[in-house]
Structures are given as C-alpha cells and as structure tokens.
Amino acid sequence: MSGRTIHVLYFAWLRERIGRSQEALELPETVASVETLMTWLCERGDNYRRAFAVPGVVRCAVNQVFATADTEISNGDEVAFFPPVTGG
Amino acid sequence: MTVRVQEAPFDLGAELAKLCGGRTDIGGIGCFVGNVRDRSGDRTIIEMTLEHYPAMTQPALEAIVREAQARWPLLGCTLIHRVGRLLPGEGIVLVLAASAHRQAALEATQFLIDFLKTRAPFWKKERFADGAEDWVRARADDDEAARRWSDVKRP
Numbered sequence: 148m149s150g151r152t153i154h155v156l157y158f159a160w161l162r163e164r165i166g167r168s169q170e171a172l173e174l175p176e177t178v179a180s181v182e183t184l185m186t187w188l189c190e191r192g193d194n195y196r197r198a199f200a201v202p203g204v205v206r207c208a209v210n211q212v213f214a215t216a217d218t219e220i221s222n223g224d225e226v227a228f229f230p231p232v233t234g235g
Numbered sequence: 236m237t238v239r240v241q242e243a244p245f246d247l248g249a250e251l252a253k254l255c256g257g258r259t260d261i262g263g264i265g266c267f268v269g270n271v272r273d274r275s276g277d278r279t280i281i282e283m284t285l286e287h288y289p290a291m292t293q294p295a296l297e298a299i300v301r302e303a304q305a306r307w308p309l310l311g312c313t314l315i316h317r318v319g320r321l322l323p324g325e326g327i328v329l330v331l332a333a334s335a336h337r338q339a340a341l342e343a344t345q346f347l348i349d350f351l352k353t354r355a356p357f358w359k360k361e362r363f364a365d366g367a368e369d370w371v372r373a374r375a376d377d378d379e380a381a382r383r384w385s386d387v388k389r390p
Binding site for chain 2: 156158159160208211212213225227229230231232233234235
C-alpha cells in the first residue's frame with residue numbers, strides 16, 4: 148500500500164475554493180476509496196473543507212469515468228472532483 | 236458519428252450538409268441547438284464561460300452517442316459542444332440525429348441532449364450586468380429528464 152501516488156484534478160467552483168486545478172498526491176494507507184480520499188483531503192486545510200463542505204454535492208470521476216463514494220483508488224489513478232455538470 | 240468540443244462557433248447548415256453528404260437513405264434529421272440566454276431570473280447575463288474536463292469530455296460524449304445508437308436505428312449523428320467565452324445569442328450545443336424515419340430521429344435528438352446535460356463534464360459560469368459571477372446550478376428537472384429514458388424500452 149505504500150508509495151501510491153495519484154493525480155487529482157479540481158473543476159469549476161471546487162477549483163476556485165481549493166485554489167488549484169491539479170496536484171500530485173502521495174496517499175497514506177488510510178485512503179482506499181473516493182470517500183476516504185475526500186475525508187483525507189478535508190484534513191489538509193480549510194480550503195478543502197470549504198470545497199467538500201456540502202455532502203452529496205461533489206461528484207467524482209476516476210480515470211475519466213464517473214465514480215461513486217466506494218470506488219477504489221489505486222496507484223497512478225487520475226481522480227477528478229467537480230460539481231454536478233451543467234452543460235448543454 | 237461526429238463528436239467535437241470546440242471554442243469556435245458551429246455552422247448548422249454546414250454540419251447538416253456534412254451529415255447527409257449525398258446520402259439518400261436518410262428520411263429525417265432531428266435537430267437541437269442550445270443558445271446562451273440573456274437572462275437568469277431577473278438578472279441580465281452579459282457573458283458565459285464554459286469549462287470542461289478535456290480528457291473526459293470526448294469519451295463521455297462518444298459514450299452518449301453509442302447509447303443512442305443502441306436504442307434507435309440511426310444513420311448518422313452530430314454532437315458539437317462549445318467551450319470558453321460565449322455571448323448571449325450564441326450557440327452552445329448542436330445535436331443532429333439522422334434516421335430513415337422521423338420518430339427515431341426526434342426521439343434520439345431529445346435523448347442525446349437530455350443525457351448530455353447530466354453525463355458530460357461541462358460547467359457554466361455566468362457573468363451578470365452588475366459585475367457578479369456565478370456558477371450555474373444543476374437543475375433537478377435535468378436529472379428527471381435523463382432518468383425518464385431508463386423507463387423507455389430499447390427497440
């Protein structure tokens with residue numbers, strides 16, 4: 148489980164609240180899923196807590212495919228967080 | 236299948252001609268064009284910015300088109316979505332669906348725009364006349380419009 152690095156992307160108001168559009172993160176052993184990743188990110192600072200504050204609003208994709216809270220995270224994954232989509 | 240994400244405006248006439256391309260088996264083409272409105276409630280919109288997730292957008296749009304192709308006997312399909320800065324009155328999205336008969340063409344067109352609104356990673360930000368900016372909130376009735384297709388049996 149050690150030495151896992153993922154690439155995280157943030158879009159729309161999540162990007163604005165967190166203050167960056169992407170980052171590479173080395174994961175602690177406690178992070179195994181989208182849900183535990185969000186919990187860990189919120190421990191990283193107020194900007195993350197503000198972005199993830201409203202439960203059930205933030206959407207996620209793992210390797211460009213829509214994911215759910217229990218989707219597993221593995222070394223090398225691209226994980227994106229964003230608000231509900233508003234295209235069209 | 237034509238699926239494109241672009242900053243430039245699209246030309247409906249040119250896309251229609253490209254879709255038909257001299258074919259004589261197409262009996263009907265459904266068309267939806269989404270435009271930027273100049274109002275949101277009682278506020279005046281002066282500009283809209285569309286952000287997207289480039290690595291995911293193209294495969295997500297192609298998956299939506301494949302889903303439509305599995306449900307209706309389509310002879311061609313065009314899906315173009317713009318990103319970047321857009322002004323009121325400009326086109327945001329173009330959907331064309333061609334089939335031998337009108338029902339498949341029209342139903343597939345509605346399905347494509349309903350699914351695009353809930354499954355494609357685009358986000359709109361509006362800038363208002365008073366200088367304020369706001370991200371557009373997702374609408375519950377968009378989710379409902381996409382969901383009702385799950386009750387429609389595949390042909």
